[in-house]
Amino acid sequence: MKILVSAKRVSDPNARLAISSDGRWIEGDVEYVMNYFCENAIECALQLAEEHGDIETIALGIGDADETARFVRQGALARGIDRGIVVEADEQSTDSDLIARVYAAVVARESPDVVLIGKQAVDGDSNQVGQLLAEYLGWPQATFASKVEIADGELIVTREVDGGLETLAVSTPCVVTADLRLNEPRFAPLAGIMKAKKKPLDSLTLDDLDLGDAAPKVRVVQMAAPSGRKAGALVKDVDELIARLRGEARVI
């Protein structure tokens, strides 16, 4: 079995973000982290490989060539993923659709049985790539996974949905998107960091993948800070809280 996992570098949403002068992206001293959900996807691939053996794991990163390569090595290969692929692309001029088409092109080259993708990237927060990819490939999907098991040529996936926990049986090949409670991502062991330096890492460009039209379908034209919310007042006790919720706010 072969599993392709996502390894996306994101600018840390908890850090201070400055909007670029053209208003269309962020700039300045940006801190980058591995996308949280990709860490869950990577951990899931590693656990399935450890449990079942005979599973090859491949991490895909898309973005600035050098920085993405560094993230794929440190965040995926050092943790135990077998090899990596980096596709060079300008993050600001890609959208979810283009990323999904890059994935589809890599899938055509690698023929994985399962693609495990973080459910969303915590920069754009679109939550689209896994589903777009599944449709481009004509594969079934199980999104927002909190548990993944392999059984008789299909995956049994528990999903976090609005009404509780849903279980789907999905035949392979398929796309699974990882949610936060899928697992607790491991730290890379020191030996892993040394080993990662010697693991294969292919570098590709969008031209190599022959995507045809590489134009995005969705463009950010203007970014702004959200309207803020002012801190209100501290109340001294329960009686004052009730009085103000009834009197001023009129909500109880």
Place this chain on the structure above:
Amino acid sequence: MAKVLVVADHDKGALKKITLNTITLARQIVAAQGGSFDVCVLGSGVGAVAQAVAGYGAAAVHVADHADLAHPIAAPWAKVIADLARATGATVVCMAAGSTGKDILPRVAVRLQAGMASDVVEVVQTAAGLGYRRPMWAGNLMGDVVVDTPVQVVSVRASAFDAAEAAGPSPIVPFPADPQLTGARARFVSLDGVTSSRPDLAEAATVVAGGRGLKDRFAQITEPLADVLGAAIGASRAAVDDGFAPNDFQIGQTGKVVAPQLYFAIAISGAVQHLAGMKNSKVIVAINKNADEPIFKVADYGLVADAFAVVPELVSKIKALRA
């Protein structure tokens, strides 16, 4: 001229209110561009849902009733929605950004060669035409996006739009759904659902949310307050991760996004991720024993106190008022 297709959300034979919030976005697009909107209902035995949504001014309510659509499995649902979009000449396809809409709509977009805007909170006019405002970076930035394709797909943050008021009746039109797909499949196995007499978290006027600090007394503290206020119960990610509350309670950028009239944050610190899911609530009350927690920066009323002591006191005093 716009032709908007709204995909209805429903559960256990009842229309979900988030559909009405989505209809409001459809009406806004129609108001800006002219045209009309349709609603479609997919499922098995969904006549009552169609009836329920037929009083909101849609030009038509299309019903795709088929045994294979009983559960919202993404691939067959996406096929039928895309078929409906083509049949009705839709220029915009939208659905609430709940777990069903998030799962299915991107597949619809691929089928229609459409671009998709996720989790839209506002319809905006941009220099490049009609655009959609949406939160990015966990709500720390708002982005206005334009979709450069003839058909656009939009998932809608329901809490950002008022529920549509009732309007003229709509004809109910059966649609000959063909959900059959060749090749690999996903099969529904089970739903471990929480049955609750409380209102749906996404629809509740009052939400009582608890944090990790409540520990194994999470239910003991939050439930009596929710009962007395007729509120839904929510939780921070930390409380869910540690097993004190079920997953579908989670409020935050990666959980549910709510904007009730009244929000109680009890023993919740107010991490960015959580604030992204509740900061548009009308009135926020924070109860936390640590005055330095960031939740107090967004709260209208803060009470620095031990939740285990003051929440039961709050419950008994509200009860006494109503007695």
